Amino acid sequence: LAAQNVTVDFTTTIGTLSAATDTTDSSGIVEVTLRSSTTAGTATVTADAHGFKASVPVQFTANSPNSILIEVIPSPVVPKGTASVIATVLDQYGNPISGESLNFKISQNNSGASLSASTVASNANGQANIVYIAGEAEGTDTITVIANSKQTVKGTAIVTVAKAIFTVGEILLSATSTTIPADGTSSTGIKATVFDSTGKPVPKGTSVTFTTA
DSSP states (O other), rough: OOOOEEEEEEESSEEESSSSSSOOTSOOOOOOEEOOOSSSSEEEEEEETTTEEEEEEEEEEEOSSEEEEEEESSSBBBBTTTEEEEEEOOTTTTTBBBBEEEEEEEESSSSOOOEEEEEEOOOOEEEEEEEEOSSSEEEEEEEEESSSSSSTTTEEEEEEEEOSSSEEEEEEOOOOOOOOSSSSSSOOOOEEEEEESSOOOOOTOOOOOOOOO
């Protein structure tokens, strides 16, 4: 038999519900509306009636392309050297878009460079990777990436091609203290020592990038 006038509590992991609590009608049915958030992902909506629970997933998908970010690693590049080109396509809310065909081209080619591919589909993280192969000449090249489904959306990156004064051979990393309290205020010094391929310290002013995960 249908359970009438039963109070049902609703919750969701993301998004907004039109009501957190409502009661069943004569058919034992109660309905609420789920409004999406601007964050892509899976909303798990749960209904609780007197301790009996049921859940249903609702997928919030990314919208159409709005921007493309490009990273070139390493940069600069030595003549005839290679670099990874990572393009990330995002919607207007910064959500990554998967399955978008991204078209790569060298819009300004001063070194005589080439690319390993012209079109690559973005993965679940909204990223598409290709390889840039520098030409023999020094100078700057411009890489342009265009979203296939919305060709007004594009990104550019400038790659400098220059002969290396030195080649990094080794980097040593140390921490003043390898154990610190997880209190949000404690800290420790991190020191990087970089050597060239001959074992000598690299010149003063050499850029070092630090990351943590």
